[in-house]
Every structure is written in C-alpha cells, then in structure tokens.
Amino acid sequence: MISHSFSLAMILLLFLFIFQLLSYLKRNKKLHARLPPHPPSPPAIPIIGHLHLLKPLIHHAFRHLSDQYGPLISLRLGSSQFIIVNTPSLAKEFLKTHELTYSHRKMSIANVVAYDDATFAFAPYGTYWKFIKKLSITKLLGNRTMTQFLPIRTQELHEFIQTLANKSKAEESVNLTQALIKLSNNIISRMMLSIDCSGTDNQAEQVRALVREVTQIFGEFNVSDFIGIFKNFDLQGFKKRALDIHKRYDALLDKIISDREELRREAKLIDGGGENGEEERLKDFLDILLDVYSEKDREVNFTRNHIKSLILVTSHDTQDSNFTRHQLFLVTCKLLIRRAAFSSRRGEISQNNNIKHIIQ
Numbered sequence: 001m002i003s004h005s006f007s008l009a010m011i012l013l014l015f016l017f018i019f020q021l022l023s024y025l026k027r028n029k030k031l032h033a034r035l036p037p038h039p040p041s042p043p044a045i046p047i048i049g050h051l052h053l054l055k056p057l058i059h060h061a062f063r064h065l066s067d068q069y070g071p072l073i074s075l076r077l078g079s080s081q082f083i084i085v086n087t088p089s090l091a092k093e094f095l096k097t098h099e100l101t102y103s104h105r106k107m108s109i110a111n112v113v114a115y116d117d118a119t120f121a122f123a124p125y126g127t128y129w130k131f132i133k134k135l136s137i138t139k140l141l142g143n144r145t146m147t148q149f150l151p152i153r154t155q156e157l158h159e160f161i162q163t164l165a166n167k168s169k170a171e172e173s174v175n176l177t178q179a180l181i182k183l184s185n186n187i188i189s190r191m192m193l194s195i196d197c198s199g200t201d202n203q204a205e206q207v208r209a210l211v212r213e214v215t216q217i218f219g220e221f222n223v224s225d226f227i228g229i230f231k232n233f234d235l236q237g238f239k240k241r242a243l244d245i246h247k248r249y250d251a252l253l254d255k256i257i258s259d260r261e262e263l264r265r266e267a268k269l270i271d272g273g274g275e276n277g278e279e280e281r282l283k284d285f286l287d288i289l290l291d292v293y294s295e296k297d298r299e300v301n302f303t304r305n306h307i308k309s310l311i312l313v314t315s316h317d318t319q320d321s322n323f324t325r326h327q328l329f330l331v332t333c334k335l336l337i338r339r340a341a342f343s344s345r346r347g348e349i350s351q352n353n354n355i356k357h358i359i360q
Helices: 002-034 058-069 088-097 127-140 143-148 150-169 176-193 202-218 238-270 285-294 304-318 321-337 339-351
Strands: 072-077 080-085
Touching (some): 058 080, 080 088, 127 304, 143 150, 150 176, 176 202, 202 304, 238 285
C-alpha cells in the first residue's frame, strides 16, 4: 500500500515537472519571438553553451570564430549570453555611441575581492559611476597630476635603463617581461601609495603577494559564475578563497590608509592647521582620494571601501603579465619588420657613443 502511494506521488511529481518545463519553454519561446534576432552563433552544447570553443589564448579563439561567423558573434557561455565584437567601428558603437546601454557588467564571485560594485569597472551606470569617471579624468589621471608624477616616472625609467646597461656590460641575459612588469609596478605603486613595490620591507612584500593573488583569482574560471544550476554551490572553493583574499587585503589597506591619515594630521599640526606641510610632500592617488573622502559637500557617499576598491583595480591592472608580454612581442615584431629604420636609428646612437645622458 505504501509502495503504491509512493509510486503515485512520484508520477504526480513527474507530471508537474514536465508541465512546468513545457510552460517555461513556451514562455521563453514567446519572449524570444518578441526580441530582435541575435548575431550569428556557432552550434552550442546544452548547459555549457559555447564554453568548449574557448582556448587558453581566448583572443585567438575569438579571432577564429570571427573568421567563420563575421565581426559580430553571439556566444552563450553556460547560462550567460555574450556578444563578441571584432572590428574597431563596431567596438566604437558599443563603447562610445551606445556606451550607456552597455555600461553594465556581469558580476562574478571574484568581485567580492574588489568590494562588489564599489569598483569603477563593475559599477552600474548612475550617480556614482559618473562621479568616479569625473574624478578619474579630472583629478587622478588629469594633466596636472600626471605632470606632478613625471619625476617618479623619469627616475624609475632611468633605473630600468641603468639595469639593462649593467647587464649588457656583464654579458648577462635579461628577462624583459619581468623587468617591464617590475618597472610598471614600481611606477604605479609609487604614484598610488608612495610605496616601492620592489622594496624589501614587509609592507611591500605583502602588497606584491596580495596583488598577485587578486590577479590570479580574477583570471580563473569559476563554474558557478557560468553554469546557473551551480550558482549557489562553491564547487571549487572559489568563494572561500575570494573572501580570504578580501579579508587580508582589507586589513592591509586599512593600515595603509590609517597611517596616511595620521601622517596628514601631523603635517597639518606642524603647519599650524594649514596645508603647506602636505604640499611639500608630493600627493599620490591615496592623498587625492582622501581629500575627496574628507569633503563634506561631495556628490555621492564616498567611503573607505571605495578608496580601497579603486586602489585594488589599479594595482591589479599593473600585474597583467600577459598584456606586458604581448606588448613586448608586438614592439619586437615591428622592429624586425622595419629593419631598415631600426638599423638607421641604431647607427645614429652608435655614432654618438660619447653621450653621457639619456636621449628622450
């Protein structure tokens, strides 16, 4: 009797499931009928979509697909729909002409490291997005700020060239990729926090280690971000790692920010409450952000988390070794292709072998 009732219950549940599935498919079909058609798309596999078409060098995979299906492609990566653009004119339509339409970004579990939508890259379009864009253009990356940082860039570049010269005299090989990454890291970290990332102190090592971990986790594939049925499961321990990195980064930046606030207070006390004491020290990005943070009439609720997020995103960008390696590869290729021009410039430098300063 119990077995018979159980069988009836299972049959009923099966019918309910089939009914719900058919209803969903019918609604989905009507919805897609009202939507404009998607760009061309290669055949997809159920559940994973087009994930199987992606290779380790993802831009090569996109180029190969564009050769087959055209400059505008629709891809379904798991449960998420993506549009791949492969020409400058179409990219301009998406990124400039229709910027507001496509300004939203898909959030991933890794975004917990960067304080979710506090980061400019993933913030939804609105008051905060416009505020951060204005802050970046006019203050953080404005002409005046970049001019003030020129001595830092010049000093680091001179040290980089001197290192290459010393290696050349000693007839030692140089890993240019690592050398360029170190140069970029030092410039950016000094501009942001007045910290030399190549230093040997504990704080510099902590910054290097955390930025490496952030770069790694942002570049990893997390199945829960793409396959909808696994959304609430941390199958790879990805969320646990992200929370651990976030906790350590937050503690480190809290200390750096607190130390800087104390330094600024001491400078004002020495100067009798004025700002000349601070201006004697070159203001970095953190100083600029703290100035905005201390303003009472700012446009948005700008918190310490926003400061940490902006610093993290900038630090993360400098660690992209693949990007640096590709830049170096392209420069080398151009030099080899334009061998005549390269030989001419090298000859000019050789003729002036008594030069004791760097040619700019």
